[in-house]
Amino acid sequence: MFPIHLQLGARIVEFAGWEMPVQYEGLREEHLAVRRAAGLFDVSHMGEIEISGKEAALFCQRITTNDIHGVKDFQAQYTLLCNHRGGVVDDVILYKLSDENYLFCVNASNTTKDYEWIIGADEDFQVEIEDRSGKYSQISLQGPRSGAILSECLSSDMSTLRRFYFLPFTWNGMEMLIARTGYTGEDGFEIFLPWERGPLLWTGLMESGRAHGIEPCGLGARDTLRIDMGYSLYGHEINDDINPFEAGLGRYVKMDAGDFIGRDALTKVLADGVKHRIYGFEMIDRGIPREGYGVFRNGTRIGSVTSGTLSPGLEKSIGMGYLTSDVALGDRIQIEIRNTFREAQVVNIPFYKKDVN
Amino acid sequence: MVQIPDELKYTGDHEWAMEEGDLLVIGITDYAQDALGEIVYIELPSEGDEITKGDPFGAVESTKAVSDLYAPVSGDVVEVNEVLLDAPETINGDPYGEGWMIKVRPYDPSELKDLMDFEDYAEYVEKEMEE
Numbered sequence: 001m002f003p004i005h006l007q008l009g010a011r012i013v014e015f016a017g018w019e020m021p022v023q024y025e026g027l028r029e030e031h032l033a034v035r036r037a038a039g040l041f042d043v044s045h046m047g048e049i050e051i052s053g054k055e056a057a058l059f060c061q062r063i064t065t066n067d068i069h070g071v072k073d074f075q076a077q078y079t080l081l082c083n084h085r086g087g088v089v090d091d092v093i094l095y096k097l098s099d100e101n102y103l104f105c106v107n108a109s110n111t112t113k114d115y116e117w118i119i120g121a122d123e124d125f126q127v128e129i130e131d132r133s134g135k136y137s138q139i140s141l142q143g144p145r146s147g148a149i150l151s152e153c154l155s156s157d158m159s160t161l162r163r164f165y166f167l168p169f170t171w172n173g174m175e176m177l178i179a180r181t182g183y184t185g186e187d188g189f190e191i192f193l194p195w196e197r198g199p200l201l202w203t204g205l206m207e208s209g210r211a212h213g214i215e216p217c218g219l220g221a222r223d224t225l226r227i228d229m230g231y232s233l234y235g236h237e238i239n240d241d242i243n244p245f246e247a248g249l250g251r252y253v254k255m256d257a258g259d260f261i262g263r264d265a266l267t268k269v270l271a272d273g274v275k276h277r278i279y280g281f282e283m284i285d286r287g288i289p290r291e292g293y294g295v296f297r298n299g300t301r302i303g304s305v306t307s308g309t310l311s312p313g314l315e316k317s318i319g320m321g322y323l324t325s326d327v328a329l330g331d332r333i334q335i336e337i338r339n340t341f342r343e344a345q346v347v348n349i350p351f352y353k354k355d356v357n
Numbered sequence: 358m359v360q361i362p363d364e365l366k367y368t369g370d371h372e373w374a375m376e377e378g379d380l381l382v383i384g385i386t387d388y389a390q391d392a393l394g395e396i397v398y399i400e401l402p403s404e405g406d407e408i409t410k411g412d413p414f415g416a417v418e419s420t421k422a423v424s425d426l427y428a429p430v431s432g433d434v435v436e437v438n439e440v441l442l443d444a445p446e447t448i449n450g451d452p453y454g455e456g457w458m459i460k461v462r463p464y465d466p467s468e469l470k471d472l473m474d475f476e477d478y479a480e481y482v483e484k485e486m487e488e
Contacts, residue, residue, distance in 0.1 A: 220420050
């Protein structure tokens, strides 16, 4: 895909060993295009790990915190891999092809770590574990117009595909998986396709999308869109030493789903409670909260910022961070920005709420 | 090509300064705005504040980076371009014109001699681009 992005005038950065487009026209324009029309992201850097075999279902439950029992064929589920200490190895989307075949979509920077961790978790299950990351490109089409654009491009009605379901689809002789998932808070599709065919679909979607106001989007907009939604990003809100309850991801941990790795540690966390957890806040004073900035209350340090931005859609400075768990909604806090303390207020996540009309 | 007007003076931190009567107008260079990318936020001092040569007097944030602004000279701030607070992207579009940041009354006008002229700055930028 790289030559296409350069043609579009993208600014390129290196991320997890990949040369990635961080922005094309401009972050603000890209962010707003996704909220109002559609945006197209090349997310081929994401990893894909396939689990197959007789005991694939049993094994997938063993390594994930969510309950996979109710997941149907061609349904997807957001779930977590946790270590024995209850820390988050990665947050992933699990795609169920059948009881004997599952695909994990994992964070780029974690692909190798996850793969090795999953292999290490295979005590003696009858499963095959394959890193398929080199086989798949992934293109993400996001925004309210994405259903119309995809249907037009593929000459097939995609509006009936339900959220968090996916389907195999053949287009121009290539087999793809089309999932109605995303990381932006908008309707959208994530499409897995053969590595070398990425540019064909990209070009097709850009053409079909032109009349709908599609914009190619980079990692910058991907980040501001996910911050709007309060979605965790591995390496910022979550890591191997943070448990799902601290990260506000407790609803993806189902204690009675089975004996998954990390369950004992998480049972203890539930009993003991957490000392600090993720909070969202909005700046009252001017300033943009950035990762690592200190958070204070009445002169006492109570935590630090994990992500923050000036949201192009909300036109507000917003942030997330780990704060002591006695902090309550509406509390005034102070963020240390360039040696001055700026007022902020604890608010609900997500920051962005879609108008329901 | 980055623009480096002949008539301005420059700092190693990529601020420019222009004499306007007995005042000095200050902003950031074309090279700086290009390297920063889309500027989304700016912090500037207020009228009446003092700035000190070599110390930060404000900051700009782009979608890629946060960068302090350093005072080319010491002096009193007499005017602030408040347009930038609501439209910081003005700096990207016109760094030497509409994107000016503050006007300062220098305590010691001879401090201006410590700044680079356009030729020295062009050389300086060239070196930085090679790195």
